[in-house]
Amino acid sequence: MDKMPKWADIILIPLISVVLALVVSGLVVALIGESPWRAMQVMVQGAFGSAYGWGYTLYYATNFIFTGLAVAVAFHARLFNIGGEGQAAIGGLGVAIILLGVAWPHWTIALLAAILFSAAFGAAWAAVPAYLQAKRGSHIVITTIMFNYIASALLVYLLVNVFRVEGSMAPESARFAEATNLPTASDFAGFLGFGTSAPLNFAFFIALLACVGVWLLIWKTRLGYEIRAFGQSQTAAVYAGINPTKIIMITMLISGGLAGMMAINVVMGEAERLVLDFVEGAGFVGIAVALMGRSHPVGVVLAALLFGALYQGGAELQFEMPAISREMVVVIQALVILFTGALDNMVRMPMESLFLSLRRRREAGQSQTPAE
Amino acid sequence: MDFLTVLQILDSTVRLATPLLLACLAGLWSERAGIFDIGLEGKMLAAAFFSAAIAFTAGSVWIGLLAGIAASMVLAGLHGAASITFRGNQLISGVAINFLAAGLTVVIAQTWFQQGGRTPQLPSDARFANVELPGAATRIRDIAQQGPLGQIYSELISGHSIIVYAALLIVPLTWWALYRTRFGLRLRAVGENPAAVDTAGISVVGLRYAAVMIAGVLCGLAGAYLATALNAGFVKDMSAGRGFIALAALIFAKWRPWYALSACLLFGFFDAVGNRFQNIQLGELVVPVQFMQALPYILVVIVLAGLVGKAIPPRAGGEPYVKER
Numbered sequence: 001m002d003k004m005p006k007w008a009d010i011i012l013i014p015l016i017s018v019v020l021a022l023v024v025s026g027l028v029v030a031l032i033g034e035s036p037w038r039a040m041q042v043m044v045q046g047a048f049g050s051a052y053g054w055g056y057t058l059y060y061a062t063n064f065i066f067t068g069l070a071v072a073v074a075f076h077a078r079l080f081n082i083g084g085e086g087q088a089a090i091g092g093l094g095v096a097i098i099l100l101g102v103a104w105p106h107w108t109i110a111l112l113a114a115i116l117f118s119a120a121f122g123a124a125w126a127a128v129p130a131y132l133q134a135k136r137g138s139h140i141v142i143t144t145i146m147f148n149y150i151a152s153a154l155l156v157y158l159l160v161n162v163f164r165v166e167g168s169m170a171p172e173s174a175r176f177a178e179a180t181n182l183p184t185a186s187d188f189a190g191f192l193g194f195g196t197s198a199p200l201n202f203a204f205f206i207a208l209l210a211c212v213g214v215w216l217l218i219w220k221t222r223l224g225y226e227i228r229a230f231g232q233s234q235t236a237a238v239y240a241g242i243n244p245t246k247i248i249m250i251t252m253l254i255s256g257g258l259a260g261m262m263a264i265n266v267v268m269g270e271a272e273r274l275v276l277d278f279v280e281g282a283g284f285v286g287i288a289v290a291l292m293g294r295s296h297p298v299g300v301v302l303a304a305l306l307f308g309a310l311y312q313g314g315a316e317l318q319f320e321m322p323a324i325s326r327e328m329v330v331v332i333q334a335l336v337i338l339f340t341g342a343l344d345n346m347v348r349m350p351m352e353s354l355f356l357s358l359r360r361r362r363e364a365g366q367s368q369t370p371a372e
Numbered sequence: 373m374d375f376l377t378v379l380q381i382l383d384s385t386v387r388l389a390t391p392l393l394l395a396c397l398a399g400l401w402s403e404r405a406g407i408f409d410i411g412l413e414g415k416m417l418a419a420a421f422f423s424a425a426i427a428f429t430a431g432s433v434w435i436g437l438l439a440g441i442a443a444s445m446v447l448a449g450l451h452g453a454a455s456i457t458f459r460g461n462q463l464i465s466g467v468a469i470n471f472l473a474a475g476l477t478v479v480i481a482q483t484w485f486q487q488g489g490r491t492p493q494l495p496s497d498a499r500f501a502n503v504e505l506p507g508a509a510t511r512i513r514d515i516a517q518q519g520p521l522g523q524i525y526s527e528l529i530s531g532h533s534i535i536v537y538a539a540l541l542i543v544p545l546t547w548w549a550l551y552r553t554r555f556g557l558r559l560r561a562v563g564e565n566p567a568a569v570d571t572a573g574i575s576v577v578g579l580r581y582a583a584v585m586i587a588g589v590l591c592g593l594a595g596a597y598l599a600t601a602l603n604a605g606f607v608k609d610m611s612a613g614r615g616f617i618a619l620a621a622l623i624f625a626k627w628r629p630w631y632a633l634s635a636c637l638l639f640g641f642f643d644a645v646g647n648r649f650q651n652i653q654l655g656e657l658v659v660p661v662q663f664m665q666a667l668p669y670i671l672v673v674i675v676l677a678g679l680v681g682k683a684i685p686p687r688a689g690g691e692p693y694v695k696e697r
Contacts, residue, residue, distance in 0.1 A: 028476070032480070032483040080464075132676055142623060143673060149616065150670060150673075153666035157660050287464070323482070327478035327479050328475065330471055331471075331476055331479060338450075338454070341460065341465070342462075343454050343460055344458075345459055
């Protein structure tokens, strides 16, 4: 018997947690002597008040959908992939190699190749931690953190020594050929008012497709069933004939691949060249997004939209209210992770007892009626 | 490379190993009691900011140190509440604490000092001075005149901040407390088999909170050292991944205090060498500086791969303890 109705579990509790996170963030803003209401207004206006704002909000959301899905898929197998940051960086390397290495005639084929390479590179970067978890039992959290740092050092080395354009000081690769540039929002949705400066690009649709793909995988395929069964109980899964090594490997490869595909949006779609630190923490935001979205693609899209808005709104906040540093967004992100992830039981326990007492009262009321 | 250069590299090894060592011992206390702590980085960063900010405003480095330790302990308490009281996921709590510290330090620094998220440069009385041991030469010209033993004494052993010596003392202290006291025995037992400790009538929750708070104090020392001894003030993200290198060192040391010292000295040495030489020429081979930076992480992966012995964490690590009712 469930302690709570299902809607309370998937909607009410995340909502309360997010509201708590926002309230605490508001307190922080109030403590540094600014008005939380005005800050909220500026952020909402900045994120959603114009086509320009939407162009950035959805662009950031695209990143967070990819990294959020990556974390979410791993969560289903009860694996905590904290290495999205490194996997995305290496995914970017894959995109740069294939786009610089081949003269692509048209962006559509280039996009397919980029998807393949970014996913393959990201997956490869997740493969070693996955193997160590499956075969050696070494904790995947530790190994993926280590791989984040190794990826960042590798990328710096390659950008400075291999990809850097001759004669240039900037640690970035050459621009990709014009033919590989993805259509931007002004190309396919210019009628909505998107200008050429909006970074939103075709990768947004790839992200949505990935959501559908993950939904099909997790809930409509045999593999998805095995992943969920493994996440629920490893021992039960083993008795049901599920091979744990296979599940850990496949889940992490998919997870790493999704994180790697983030590079399509940033490296191929926006920067159009490989730059230093292009991931900018999106791999970590993915953790918050997956937690808030309850590891469901629909939840991930909504949470990614929220964080996209936070990032864009936070950038505007810096201009409008210079007393509030842009890092306020990081604080909000931390509080969302804290309340939806680590302090989940703090919200859940009182809610459960509330629903239990409600039900008891209702049952007591029913049993009393016939007696009267 | 002459003898004095080698000594100078070793000297800077000790300096750079100190924050790693303190954070690593913090992780050791926490994880030995069964609480994973990937929030070492965040606690260190918070302590770095508050120690520098308060040392600057109060004009006393000791008050700054206390403020840093207090800030770190607040975050440790939060980690304890999330992972012990509310039985949440310890790893997620650690991630949240890292971001909380990364964000809040800059937000508060901007509000207090308006210097783009940093504290002002600390004057010398708001920093830890170097302790000159009796009889040690301080000027480089005098040191160069000394014999090898004198050089070791003056360059390597003397002239560190008090926290360096304190950190080196905490290693045997940790060993003694964990392996030679009743408290230590119980604490290690809580990390291996909390149910057994509970059966013996000892509070699992109390022991775990004690361990987490000790970790808070040690991270506070590490952060204060970063901002008030190694550097002169706080800058954004100044912990720069040291919390994770400390975590790496902890695994490398297989959760044992003396090995933690050697692991931290080794990783400090990589850092010192990387700082002094950009690219290292080994015959035909050039070792890039980025390789030196990534080396601690690569080594840990090698250890975890089981190529150098087996790293077995405390058995109950990461598991919230649920008393049977």
